[in-house]
Amino acid sequence: MGKEDDRGEEYLFKIVLIGDSAVGKSNLLSRFSRDEFDTNSKATIGVEFQTQLVEIEGKEVKAQIWDTAGQERFRAVTSAYYRGAFGALIVYDITRGDTFESVKRWLQELNTHCDTAVAQMLVGNKCDLEDIRAVSVEEGKALAEEEGLFFMETSALDATNVDKAFEIVIREIFNNVSRKLLNSDAYKAELSVNRVSLVNNQDGSESSWRNPSCCSR
């Protein structure tokens, strides 16, 4: 296989972070992409994304992780946020039961805009705050089981399970793509087109990346 063909097998996966305001979405992303945590982080306004390189089975995978505001009034156009997503982390705060109760609503929104094949993980964040825990590990696990999601408790503050959570989702996407689409010439063509789109679009504005299998609405 020539060099050009090898380039055609790079991967770009869009992953979205969703969940109520202040559950820690932005800090999970900054912990994963820059190994940083901000105790005074402000509510996200609009949409941001970061790209992180991960190697899976000797292949370079670019995870483009999108973060938006949990607060309705700061959110950008919903369908554009979900468009082209291969994976999602649905985040709640283990110290706030209301954020756990919102998970079903977030899943409904996700499933309205995305194909069910999107790799999904339920994330109970702030597990460093054991003393003021309001949602048990068992409750988190039970909901994940009921909804068919991966599950993990994380702490963006002390970095517990943060890399692991993202890596499980990225690996699951990789497996989905390998199983369903890797041998499709159309998919490879799509990937090479979108690699160009991304290069032309480094200002954080909406990428024209599209996943042919899902989220095309």
Ligand SMILES: Nc1nc2c(ncn2[C@@H]2O[C@H](COP(=O)(O)OP(=O)(O)OP(=O)(O)O)[C@@H](O)[C@H]2O)c(=O)[nH]1
């Ligand atoms: N103790 C603890 N605090 C955290 C953790 N993750 C985030 N925080 C704090 O929780 C607050 C909200 O974090 P953000 O990352 O801004 O939350 P967000 O979900 O992005 O919020 P929106 O942008 O409003 O949707 C900040 O004060 C963070 O410092 C964590 O794992 N442990």
